[in-house]
Amino acid sequence: MTGEKIDDFYAIIPAGGVGSRLWPISRKNRPKFLYDFLGSGSTLIQSTYLRLVALAGEGHVVVSTGEKHVDAVREQIPALADDAVFAEPVGRDSTAAIALATAILARRHGDDIVVGSFAADHVIRDQAAFAKSVREAVAAARAGYVCTIGIAASRPSTAFGYIRKGDSLASSVPDAPDAFTVREFVEKPDAATAQAYLITGDYHWNAGMFVMRARTLLDRLAQYKPQMAQQIAQIADAWDTPRRAETMASVWPAIEKIAFDYSIAEPLAAEGGVAMVPGGFGWDDIGDFNSLAALLPSHNAQNIKLLGDPDNLVQLDSAGDVIVTEAGRTIALLGVNDMVVVDTPDALLVAPRARSQEVKAMVAKLQEIGRDDIL
Amino acid sequence: MTGEKIDDFYAIIPAGGVGSRLWPISRKNRPKFLYDFLGSGSTLIQSTYLRLVALAGEGHVVVSTGEKHVDAVREQIPALADDAVFAEPVGRDSTAAIALATAILARRHGDDIVVGSFAADHVIRDQAAFAKSVREAVAAARAGYVCTIGIAASRPSTAFGYIRKGDSLASSVPDAPDAFTVREFVEKPDAATAQAYLITGDYHWNAGMFVMRARTLLDRLAQYKPQMAQQIAQIADAWDTPRRAETMASVWPAIEKIAFDYSIAEPLAAEGGVAMVPGGFGWDDIGDFNSLAALLPSHNAQNIKLLGDPDNLVQLDSAGDVIVTEAGRTIALLGVNDMVVVDTPDALLVAPRARSQEVKAMVAKLQEIGRDDIL
CATH class of the missing domain: 3.90.550.10 (Spore Coat Polysaccharide Biosynthesis Protein SpsA; Chain A)
Structure with missing residues (x-):
């Protein structure tokens, strides 16, 4: 090609x-x-x-x-x-x-x-x-x-x-x-x-x-x-x-x-x-989780975008979320819409998709309070 | 007394x-x-x-x-x-x-x-x-x-x-x-x-x-x-x-x-x-996470109710949430309001507080799909 x-x-x-x-x-x-x-x-x-x-x-x-x-x-x-x-x-x-x-x-x-x-x-x-x-x-x-x-x-x-x-x-x-x-x-x-x-x-x-x-x-x-x-x-x-x-x-x-x-x-x-x-x-350029979402296939008819093992996600009445499961745990979503949930072994992020750009501010805050261990 | x-x-x-x-x-x-x-x-x-x-x-x-x-x-x-x-x-x-x-x-x-x-x-x-x-x-x-x-x-x-x-x-x-x-x-x-x-x-x-x-x-x-x-x-x-x-x-x-x-x-x-x-x-009788919230002290001025180590919670612009941190990981909330986030070593629950009663339905679903490992 x-x-x-x-x-x-x-x-x-x-x-x-x-x-x-x-x-x-x-x-x-x-x-x-x-x-x-x-x-x-x-x-x-x-x-x-x-x-x-x-x-x-x-x-x-x-x-x-x-x-x-x-x-x-x-x-x-x-x-x-x-x-x-x-x-x-x-x-x-x-x-x-x-x-x-x-x-x-x-x-x-x-x-x-x-x-x-x-x-x-x-x-x-x-x-x-x-x-x-x-x-x-x-x-x-x-x-x-x-x-x-x-x-x-x-x-x-x-x-x-x-x-x-x-x-x-x-x-x-x-x-x-x-x-x-x-x-x-x-x-x-x-x-x-x-x-x-x-x-x-x-x-x-x-x-x-x-x-x-x-x-x-x-x-x-x-x-x-x-x-x-x-x-x-x-x-x-x-x-x-x-x-x-x-x-x-x-x-x-x-x-x-x-x-x-x-x-x-x-x-x-x-x-x-x-x-x-x-x-x-x-x-x-996958600038944030919202743009990541556009690149991921839908997990189900509710348009949940999933990065990770589908067996780790159980949802009820949830739609439009961006879920990253990296910690191997089960993520149970009940009535959760248009949210970002990123599950890693030492840190969990929860935010509305609409605020994806502001994750940068969270990183700045973590830096400010000295949480270099998870940065 | x-x-x-x-x-x-x-x-x-x-x-x-x-x-x-x-x-x-x-x-x-x-x-x-x-x-x-x-x-x-x-x-x-x-x-x-x-x-x-x-x-x-x-x-x-x-x-x-x-x-x-x-x-x-x-x-x-x-x-x-x-x-x-x-x-x-x-x-x-x-x-x-x-x-x-x-x-x-x-x-x-x-x-x-x-x-x-x-x-x-x-x-x-x-x-x-x-x-x-x-x-x-x-x-x-x-x-x-x-x-x-x-x-x-x-x-x-x-x-x-x-x-x-x-x-x-x-x-x-x-x-x-x-x-x-x-x-x-x-x-x-x-x-x-x-x-x-x-x-x-x-x-x-x-x-x-x-x-x-x-x-x-x-x-x-x-x-x-x-x-x-x-x-x-x-x-x-x-x-x-x-x-x-x-x-x-x-x-x-x-x-x-x-x-x-x-x-x-x-x-x-x-x-x-x-x-x-x-x-x-x-x-x-602590029937659900909403009633648990009423019994917990507020974590901060935003009325986030926390059960667990306060060092595990970092929030930006979030209010009214019920957070349980049992896995020792950092929970980062960005713009998250009136939600329940329960973090345990093998399972994570995310739901709006208003749907606390329906957590029972999530348990029923987990049972239905054979997830006895986390029940």
């Missing part, structure tokens, strides 16, 4: 972000990318890897993650070579993660390669459609663009940033017939604005997927963030040498924390250097 | 009834009387024992319970002598339980003694007021009455049967100045009827407390239930002999299952033989 491998393409998987709105499933020591949120048998990062290795090929996929997650990542993806996991002692946001991985890959394989960055914790339903979008994005990248994949907005979501498309690139980049220039990136809108975006058809969700030649990225970084470019180059030069640890320890922590959208994508879009390929492949 | 012991008084504690509306706290193997529902440090049967031994004295309190609960009862009340726990191989309802205990005590101490039956799973707040009511009831019993203690109705409850009082017995029984005759016992009313009862002031809740001479009870049993009287006599004759097990095995299972209210109290009230002493001592 996904066709030939793309020889000059390397995929980078930045694996960061705890996913605190998915507490108590996601924890500091088990961020959401390490979890099988769909009960599919694969964790999010495993699915991400399989999706990308099918396009880039063995040895063409690397993961950037926090030092403390390196062992778990290697355990979950044994196919990753020793030199394909880049450990960050502290998180420095996506610009640094993508730039360092790109700089290392460029030193290994030449800066003509195309790199693509895809978060470790996204869900994509239609692999063939995804592959088609990536191939077009690679074509746009070869033509010199930083190319993002804009997700077809299926509802007026206020949870995502948006990408506003410009003119078609079909004539100038024949291998990317669906590509457009990007006019601008816009922040998460309010509900009315999101509704207006949906109506125009010009706006896609920004899923943070970026595809570009290594050289393009490193040049643009040098243009917009010269200091960071120099720091990244210093680390990349040392990476595959005995000086890696020492250089990383002295240089990395001082790097500016800034998202790729702000450092590169936005200023470059203003210059007309960003392209977008629309993606209609069924995407979600 | 409770004064002298009452020399001729013996207290019987029938300890039966699982309390299925309090699942998953109450289980078949841990009925509610074995549980510390108020977090007071005493289980319900321990509190009941202490309340009664203060009036009847050591050696004057006996417990009738199911065979499988005998060990737990002895463990919880080590002060009970070997011959003070009457084991029932199968439950035969309250008439048989009270009558057998009475018949055994009458053979040991003479049938002039006064016996009083008090359920093992009731909560009584004011021991002094309770003692005063029992003393008056004993006086009425000595005067030949079967005397019940009628609970002052504090709200139009539809969960209890009612006792309709008749004329004052103050002049005929000077030691029971607050006693009345009982005109009738009435079943659990609907809400409108309960409201009407409350307004008249003539109706008290029937808590199933009965005080009477042993002789009175045995005579009335012979009058209303002659076959049962004969069966009970046969067992009681054999009880303190080597023939107990054999006689119990052959006679007990055949005894009619009928509540004391129906077999004795109602027909005798119609004859004018029942008295009632009003009891205003703060009583509850």
